[in-house]
Amino acid sequence: xxxxxxxxxxxxxxxxxCIALAYVAFSLIDMMFSLRAFxxxxxxANPCMAWLAGHGLFVPGKLALTALVxxxxxxxxxxxxxxxxxxxxxxxxxxxxxxxxxxxSVL
Numbered sequence: 001x002x003x004x005x006x007x008x009x010x011x012x013x014x015x016x017x018c019i020a021l022a023y024v025a026f027s028l029i030d031m032m033f034s035l036r037a038f039x040x041x042x043x044x045a046n047p048c049m050a051w052l053a054g055h056g057l058f059v060p061g062k063l064a065l066t067a068l069v070x071x072x073x074x075x076x077x078x079x080x081x082x083x084x085x086x087x088x089x090x091x092x093x094x095x096x097x098x099x100x101x102x103x104x105s106v107l
Contacts, residue, residue, distance in 0.1 A: 012074045012075075013077070013078050015077070016073065016074045016075075016077035016078055017074055019073055019074075019077050019086060019090070020070040020071070020073040020074040020077070021070070022090060023066075023069060023070055023073055023089060023090055023093060024066055024067075024070050026090065026093035026094060026096075026097060027062070027065075027066040027069070027070075027093060028066070029097050030062075030093060030096050030097055030100065031058075031059065031062045031063075031066075033097065033100035033101070033104065034049075034058070034062075034100070035058075035059075036104060037100070037103065037104060037107075038053065038058075040104075040107055042103070042107070044058070049061065049062065069089070073086050073089070
């Protein structure tokens with residue numbers, strides 16, 4: 001390696017990209033469940049996303065934030081110290097989706 005850090009010389013490994021794509025999938029599923037809940041009259045629980053939804057920016061905001069987080073995951077995952085945070089984000093999104101399924105099933 002010449003004149004550069006390991007992070008920037010090869011920033012995206014295959015495993016990091018797969019983890020980032022898993023986050024994107026969970027986030028898009030969350031967005032679809034949220035839109036369904038909105039159609040049923042349920043509000044957004046996340047205050048930041050509720051603000052975006054109130055201004056008609058829920059979908060573009062969700063897509064932009066998802067893209068940003070996915071790129072950050074792909075960049076930091078190769079650094080071993082960040083892996084627990086990345087896996088925590090994936091588990092959180094999985095939990096949100098399970099909550100959506102439960103919440104929509106009781107409506």
